[in-house]
Amino acid sequence: MDYFLYKNGELFCEEINLQEIAKEFGTPAYVYSKKTIERHINVYKNAFQKKDSLICFSVKSLSNISILNILKEKDCGFDIVSGGELQRALHIKTNPKKIIFSGVGKSNEEILKGINNEILSFNIESESELFRIEKIASENNKVVDVAIRFNPEVDSGGHEYIKTGRKGDKFGISPNDLVLKLSHYIYNSKHLRLIGLACHIGSQIGDLESYKLTAINIRQLAEEIDKTGNELKFLDLGGGLGIPYNSDKTPSPKDLVSIIEEELKDRNEKIILEPGRSITGNAGILLTKVEYIKDNFLVVDAAMNDLLRPALYDAKHDIWNLKQNDSDNKKWTIVGPVCESSDILAKDHEMNASEGDILAIKTAGAYGFVMSSNYNSRVRAPEILVDNNQYTVIRKRESFKDLIRNEVSLND
Ligand SMILES: Cc1ncc(COP(=O)(O)O)c(C=O)c1O
Known part of the structure; x- marks a missing residue:
């Protein structure tokens, strides 16, 4: 169970309308729900009835x-x-x-x-x-x-x-x-x-x-x-x-x-x-904007460098439009801007979408941001944590300066 739910046709994370986050911080952006993480940990801990236990969260997942x-x-x-x-x-x-x-x-x-x-x-x-x-x-x-x-x-x-x-x-x-x-x-x-x-x-x-x-x-x-x-x-x-x-x-x-x-x-x-995954997987989503529609392709601004799982493991993620609308659904291949044929986030995904819409790639909390890279000189997305009706940037979007931080120019 998670705390990403539609309210009056708009997708919320806990008490926060995700459009608000997309507007303030841009896309692509990872958003995590604190309440979901805490809930999953409580479920694990309360499950132990008879034995002494320790839950060691797998850090690699997030x-x-x-x-x-x-x-x-x-x-x-x-x-x-x-x-x-x-x-x-x-x-x-x-x-x-x-x-x-x-x-x-x-x-x-x-x-x-x-x-x-x-x-x-x-x-x-x-x-x-x-x-x-x-x-x-x-x-x-x-x-x-x-x-x-x-x-x-x-x-x-x-x-x-x-x-x-x-x-x-x-x-x-x-x-x-x-x-x-x-x-x-x-x-x-x-x-x-x-x-x-x-x-x-x-x-x-x-x-x-x-x-x-x-x-x-x-x-x-x-x-x-x-x-x-x-x-x-x-x-x-x-x-x-x-x-x-x-x-x-x-x-x-x-x-x-x-x-x-x-x-x-x-x-x-x-x-x-x-x-790892069962604590943070569905506590996170990746917000992405539809940049272009071309035939049956939705070209979005998130790519395999942001979320590698579909390209690496052929993993399937559900994808929701922040504006709930199930009429006129079409089957889309959802792709990113990276110059690789494997930069496909979803195939045959049925949804209603238009250019400019913001989508939520679901269940992206585990093995999502941690596997991201700067391939194609793309900066890493920010990470934002929602706690009830508050949100905090817990990792800023990278800048061009971050991209070249450790590079040495022979011409300077
Ligand atoms: C040694 C070890 N422990 C725990 C985990 C966490 O696995 P999961 O995120 O599927 O729970 C992994 C992941 O590969 C692992 O290698």
Whole structure:
């Protein structure tokens, strides 16, 4: 559920008419609803009835510091995948003991920064990474808390590019024999402590069966790890819950948590989840103006550099006209101005639209702004946060100065 609704034929975000925002800040522009984000977090938190839990929001899905602050105020931790994301979490004064560091390619500098800030855990993704963290811990005379990210070998997730939990995927460690060998190794290490077992099976997952299998796998592996002498403190089932981009039906966090609580009822560890999309996806839209109509093309002022998902994953987003009018609907191909044939935001999209109309590309809060670029020397769009009847620019539109900031002119 979200707070983008028509009132008297005009699209509002909470109490704000979106035409007002388009008029004041121009287009393209990202708009987020604070109330929607808070609602989703509450749904996750209230879903846990029996188990101690921590929701570590996946920073990569929407990393603006004002958004992270909303989540911090709701007691969330953070799942990070880079030094930059670590710095964002520390910048807003997150308790480091709520930060989980995932990712297959952690550099020495990133590891050291995590160690020095005493984060909750590094989710180790390979044998080499384990030895590297141990070496850095030893050089700095520290004992570092780690979790092993294993591959539950569950085939799930939407597009091929967002499946992550299978044998042969670049993420996580498999087979389980290797996980157990490494658990033994950590038990005997002076500089590492195994406190968790983690996994993440993919993104935009629409079936609960995959999560059930994952929960069973994590329980069975945790039982084996018990025998190595390590005392696990958390089981982390990752993120990945799907959301409705069109009219597709997706499971609720409540149903997800009830399966996890049932399958893990005999375990005492804290449960960690790392949701991204299901917290911020439908809390954001991208406003864009229809510049031209040409045959069945709506040429809008947002492009693949603003919202990459349709070009990258063939993702479908619903698109609404800010002025509600379902008469004379036509089927449009909605394209941006970038010089690539793949710069298509929607195909065969049925709506009523005229030149100058403002459209809202829905469900653009997650993996939207964060994937934007300056391709075609286009400045990045602003991000605006609506809170009831107020709005604030939480990232300004870039300028030409921003575009060339780090460039060096040989003629100056
Ligand atoms: C390790 C990890 N955790 C959590 C997430 C968040 O996934 P989602 O946004 O689908 O919930 C991702 C996304 O790819 C991830 O790689």
